[in-house]
Amino acid sequence: MSSVLVVGSVAYDTVETARSRKDDLLGGSATYFSTAASFFAPVHVVAVVGEDFRDEELQFLRSRQVDFSGLQRQAGQTFRWGGRYSADFLQRETLYTHLNVFEQFKPEIPATLQATPYVFLANIGPELQLNVLSQMQRPRFVAMDTMNFWIARTPVTVRQVLSQVDGLIINDEEARMLTTEPNLIRAMRLIRRLGPRVLVVKKGEHGAILLLDDDFFYLPAYPVENLVDPTGAGDAFAGGFMGYLAQADKIDELTFRNALVFASAVGSLCVEGFGVSRLQAATREEVLQRYHTFQKLTHFELTE
């Protein structure tokens, strides 16, 4: 087993759904990522919080092999985000984004962590992603996230990061946006040419697609009947993916495929509760059970 380092955000989120509203949930990409990855391997978090941050909220993560030696505490307030979902969860309205201490975030990778073999660059500015990469010593596998904001605003820098990573984990809309190609299959092949050997495209309720070199792998979404809060599902998914890679500590096709299945398993758990509550309550057995459910959901073979 190896370990994984994530650079991203720790935040307080307010989430409104048609049925409920929760204030000041522990959130942020690094939080969701590390909660999910901690089912599989030790995780190191590099992020920033403000003076108002309640450190005891990280206790459950510390008890799950998550290391916060890279968590900076700065003067000011912690990143806060508020959002509201439509009744069918297909639309999300951002109510506010207060970057606070995150606005001046300068990721510093502690010397003890610079050789971490598996690295995930969560959705932060591409300049910061490059900066993190320059601090790492020959990681075995680096994957990144990005978003429409950076693709539109800093396309050149996004491509620069892409040329330096092994994997990209994004959603279908972002994949089409990166390439201006409406056919997702063609868009995925085009993205591979920008650098990453491994591309994962998340399609929400429609599952996920992995492209490794020239080979596609498809997985449906886990059939979630009780969707509570989709916030952070993408980061939990990435955490499951990278965490499993670090656990397996192998870079081959079957490992990537299994990583996608475990990513989808933890992503599906994530949305069944507000914030990280469902992931926090879940056991390794539940995660493995979802893996087996995915096997049953997708199995077919010719007989006779």
Next chain:
Amino acid sequence: MSSVLVVGSVAYDTVETARSRKDDLLGGSATYFSTAASFFAPVHVVAVVGEDFRDEELQFLRSRQVDFSGLQRQAGQTFRWGGRYSADFLQRETLYTHLNVFEQFKPEIPATLQATPYVFLANIGPELQLNVLSQMQRPRFVAMDTMNFWIARTPVTVRQVLSQVDGLIINDEEARMLTTEPNLIRAMRLIRRLGPRVLVVKKGEHGAILLLDDDFFYLPAYPVENLVDPTGAGDAFAGGFMGYLAQADKIDELTFRNALVFASAVGSLCVEGFGVSRLQAATREEVLQRYHTFQKLTHFELTE
């Protein structure tokens, strides 16, 4: 091997895409269905055409075990439909629908076909679907299609047909509409309670879902990079599904799963050409090759 009977339409279609336009293509649900089903088993078509119909166009189907003894020829013109697709194929505009002889279509099942074991009620009015069922003698497996028009206009009759069939093959939008339940998984479970033991929901580029009793099976869409004309893909899909069932002549879970894979294989071939041209040119080997590609696209397993 058994055989399958389809009751539906034979039509002339005009299709416009961003790149091309084709006039008077041989179309209609029974045409697409029987072309696809003929890869697997003998097919009997019950439909109606007008005086203008060019019978020689059915020659390739006759050579593929498709029997047109149930094709009625009436005074008047054959059903004509025209449609235009957006450049990304996500929108379809109906330019015209001339029902012509189809407007007064009264399906008559020839006595020799009334005991056909596998029956597909394509997208015709639910009254006609009931009428067909009343003419059949204890079929082994009956599946039906329907559409938003009938669900909105004749919901009670649609439910009456549903209570009498074994299978329903529809798209995700129709499944949500039938139940007014936005969560597709829940919608599918609700539909099962209306009668059909087998429910297949087609999601276009996002694949298809089978619900057999309480067990789900998911299959992605075949990665089509060169989409030419989506017309008839749903009927070709149904033809592949029912044709494979008739070929296997078994009603068990693995057979239904394989039927869904073959349905998706022929559906994906269908959209690679205008009208039925691609299905007409395809070989059984190509269909089987797509089955194997689906296996590669979806395979994963835990090692160690």
